Amino acid sequence: xxxxxxxxxxxxxxxxxxxxxxxxxxxxxxxxxxxxxxxxxxxxxxxxxxxxxxxxxxxxxxxxxxxxxxxxxxxxxxxxxxxxxxxxxxxxxxxxxxxxxxxxxxxxxxxxxxxxxxxxxxxxxxxxxxxxxxxxxxxxxxxxxxxxxxxxxxxxxxxxxxxxxxxxxxxxxxxxxxxxxxxxxxxxxxxxxxxxxxxxxxxxxxxxxxxxxxxxxxxxxxxxxxxxxxxxxxxxxxxxxxxxxxxxxxxxxxxxxxxxxxxxxxxxxxxxxxxxxxxxxxxxxxxxxxxxxxxxxxxxxxxxxxxxxxxxxxxxxxxxxxxxxxxxxxxxxxxxxxxxxxxxxxxxxxxx
Numbered sequence: 001x002x003x004x005x006x007x008x009x010x011x012x013x014x015x016x017x018x019x020x021x022x023x024x025x026x027x028x029x030x031x032x033x034x035x036x037x038x039x040x041x042x043x044x045x046x047x048x049x050x051x052x053x054x055x056x057x058x059x060x061x062x063x064x065x066x067x068x069x070x071x072x073x074x075x076x077x078x079x080x081x082x083x084x085x086x087x088x089x090x091x092x093x094x095x096x097x098x099x100x101x102x103x104x105x106x107x108x109x110x111x112x113x114x115x116x117x118x119x120x121x122x123x124x125x126x127x128x129x130x131x132x133x134x135x136x137x138x139x140x141x142x143x144x145x146x147x148x149x150x151x152x153x154x155x156x157x158x159x160x161x162x163x164x165x166x167x168x169x170x171x172x173x174x175x176x177x178x179x180x181x182x183x184x185x186x187x188x189x190x191x192x193x194x195x196x197x198x199x200x201x202x203x204x205x206x207x208x209x210x211x212x213x214x215x216x217x218x219x220x221x222x223x224x225x226x227x228x229x230x231x232x233x234x235x236x237x238x239x240x241x242x243x244x245x246x247x248x249x250x251x252x253x254x255x256x257x258x259x260x261x262x263x264x265x266x267x268x269x270x271x272x273x274x275x276x277x278x279x280x281x282x283x284x285x286x287x288x289x290x291x292x293x294x295x296x297x298x299x300x301x302x303x304x305x306x307x308x309x310x311x312x313x314x315x316x317x318x319x320x321x322x323x324x325x326x327x328x329x330x331x332x333x334x335x336x337x338x339x340x341x342x343x344x345x346x347x348x349x350x351x352x
Contacts (some may be wrong), residue, residue: 001100005030005073005135006081009056009065013083016165021049023086027096036289057072060180060314063141070140077102077109080149084166094160098132107134107153111160128156131162145177146195157183172270175199191219197233197265206237228258245273260287262294262304273311282315289331310341325349 002261006028010017022033033046034054042051054072056065070078079095087095098109109132116125130151133139139151178196182188188196193216200209213230221227231254238247251268258264269284287293288308296302308330324350332342 002077002102002104003029003075004077004079004099005032005075005134007032007034007066007069007073007081008081008083009036009062009069010038010042010046010083011036011058012038012040012042014038014045016084017042018048019086019165020081020083023088023092024079024081024095025122026221027087027092027099030073030075032069032072034065034072036065041114056072060177061144063143063147066141068146070135072136075311076104076135077132078135081131081162082164085313086163086165088161091161091163094158098158098160102156105154106156107137107197108139108151108155109133110155110157111162112158114161114163122258126161128157129162130303138236143189143192144181145174145192148191161291175203190216190219190228191223193219194223194226194230197230201233201237210234228254231268232263239267239271239274242274247271262288264299265294266304266308269308269311273315278315278318284314285309285312285315302335306336306339309335310339313342313345322349322352 004027006021006024008020010033012335017033021033029047031049032054033050034056035043036056036058047053054069056068059128066080069080089267102109107237108130110128111131113129113131114123114126116123130149133149134153137151137153139149141147141149157200167177175196178188178199193212197209197213199215200206200212213234216230217227217234229249234250235247235254238250239243245279248268248271251264251271254264255268265284265288269281269288272278272284273281283309289305289312294301296305309328312328313325314327314333316322329342329345329349332339333346336342
């Protein structure tokens with residue numbers, strides 16, 4: 001059986017910390033809870049689980065704090081959690097079973113991180129995260145905000161779920177961390193620019209978001225996911241500000257680098273529609289409904305095709321092509337007989 005150190009960094013977490021620590025009680029062999037400056041009852045809770053008081057003087061660097069916590073671990077493996085994470089009982093039992101049976105050749109164990117839940121409490125967004133790692137294997141954290149665990153080696157992808165219990169809404173709460181770093185003369189790395197731009201977008205600071213992310217796109221960087229998302233943020237910034245031609249410029253830059261996605265085609269069509277360039281809008285909406293180009297492979301593709309058919313109905317009506325308008329509205333009803341927009345349009349056409 002392996003041994004496990006739980007490593008955490010916390011600050012003012014008295015509302016959720018105990019639930020987190022209780023959820024792994026009897027599974028972890030050591031609690032390493034590093035406080036970074038709590039002023040509430042967090043430290044008292046920590047003392048119920050730890051014999052040692054660990055403190056890290058805050059230097060505006062989450063990775064530095066996490067690396068310090070890791071350095072204190074004495075067991076064979078490290079489990080890391082945030083204070084608002086818990087393991088449900090079935091997952092606690094699964095982790096205990098894993099602890100009993102894990103091969104000592106495994107360096108990294110991924111778990112399923114349940115992040116977002118609907119009003120019924122059903123998880124609607126999960127991502128895999130490397131949560132249990134071999135101690136002393138040289139793994140470390142990088143980036144001062146939105147930190148990333150750097151690992152390599154033999155991995156095991158488990159089905160254990162970790163439940164995130166807080167809804168932070170968005171990440172713009174970290175903007176002061178970025179601003180302080182920049183004020184201190186620090187040059188953001190590409191990954192950090194990407195996240196800073198995203199936070200600025202969430203905070204509706206669109207001009208600054210554009211500045212940061214266009215600078216990000218000029219960097220030599222190969223993370224295609226972050227590059228695509230940066231284009232989407234910039235396009236959205238310009239669209240919100242009704243600078244449609246600038247938005248189109250970046251949409252077509254995106255198209256030069258990547259295979260056209262159904263979302264980007266829809267964005268381009270909508271931008272042309274907003275500019276009253278109806279023929280161009282029709283062209284791009286038409287590409288979306290072509291199954292040979294964009295087959296319906298998921299709910300997102302299905303929704304975009306429905307929306308594009310509705311827009312084709314509207315565009316053709318604007319051009320005076322009544323028969324074409326009705327044709328596309330009927331196609332919506334073939335796919336979704338309860339679509340409210342299409343049913344409204346159908347009644348509208350019948351009353352003409």
